[in-house]
Amino acid sequence: MGQDLADAVLDALDEPVFLVDLNGGIAFSNRAAESLFGSARRGGTLLDLVEQPHEALIQYLRRCSGTAQTLPGAATLRDVSGELIRFRLRGARTRMEGTPYIFVRCLHSQRDQFPALAAKIRELNAEIHQRRRIQATLEESLRNNEVLLRELHHRVKNNLQMLIGLMAAAQRETSSDEARSILEEVVQRITAIGSFQRLMHESQEIRTISSAPFVQAICDATATTIGDRLRIEVRADDGELSHEVGMPLALILNELLTNAAKHAGGSIGGSVRVGLFSGDQGWELVVHDNGPGLPPDPRNRRSSGLGLVKGLCRQLGASLKAENADGARFVIRFGRQEQT
């Protein structure tokens, strides 16, 4: 191949190409190289184009001079406008008219062999990076919310404890038996709310609690506070109760147990059966004691036990049936549609 033909081929390439001696002296540069770095570079040295330090490029040229196989390298070169451009280098030893040279191709880092693919990869990398950042932010936010939720539960339980303390202190201070009795009932109600709050905190579900442990916990809490001799039998189907249902139901159950303790608890062998059953139509709560039964005209104040039960049943959209059946028997039915 003649020299003119060789020059024409090299000039046809897109990327800058240099033919340099072992010291980096430029013996030839193609049209792309002259366009980018200036024609004055011919006769100059490749080292003039590279950013300091030169050692890396010198080492690279030395390695290239030892082989006819193309060796990869990289350098940041300054173009004619002074802008620094990062190039991937491909260099190999060659010989021209008996003189050894190094043939160096400068491949633009951004001018990839597969530009569309490279652009897509860059886009995907950016997206991955962005998603990782969002994920880290979300995880941090989740951790903060968990701490906040735990703190809120803790504060609620502590505040309920303080309420109980205040009520109990008032109970000790009063000389009125009626006031003492009323305050004791209030403490019982707060304790029932506290038991529900604890179950809600312990539950892994965000909207529901398990029915069987719920009934057991309320019975345990109320039983401890009642203090009379009373046997409580508990039967509960497994299922899920929504938090909206749980709180009023805890108070209803507490009131009915307290009522049972008042009327059936005084007698020997006093007992109450508590059942929470799940059916096609919804739930049924049954509280049945073996006391003397309901009085003909029970007190019906809104804040009295039965008044509270009625009001909370209305809140739940539940039906309430109170009857005498070898003792007082209360049946409360509520649908699943309330569990939202």
Add this chain to the structure above:
Amino acid sequence: MIHAEILITTPADPRPVRALAQTDDKGSSDTVGPGKLSVMVVEDEWIVSMEIEAALEEGGYDCVGVASTAREALALAGSARPDLVLMDIRLKGNDDGVEVAKELRNRFGLRCLFISAHADGATKERAAGADPLGWLPKPFSAPQLLQMLAAVNSELGQK
């Protein structure tokens, strides 16, 4: 489905008797005779501690005092040498009741009944080194506290 029975009884004499055999930090045993069970309270909420003190008095226990920090608890335990401790988890000044309980166990051979809103599995696991007598989750009522103490006293008395 669950099926359980709860039997509530009111004992003829609910007053507790000393039923603990204490081991101090030197490993010596000090078996104590009948008398009031002495209890130290570690709680930083004043209203709550007041209610606990009243409940203890009502239940026939000897409340040796209330501490609200780790430092106060260790000092009071050293001077009063109670039979057991009612311990909250989160104390004044960010002191940690679990760590205080472990220290009380190591120094004085004292065991704690934890009374806390922090009664989750992770906290219980962390407190295992203090060999706790039990856990009473907040909120609790005075009868619940006394029932728990009676159970603890009875269990310790059988050992």
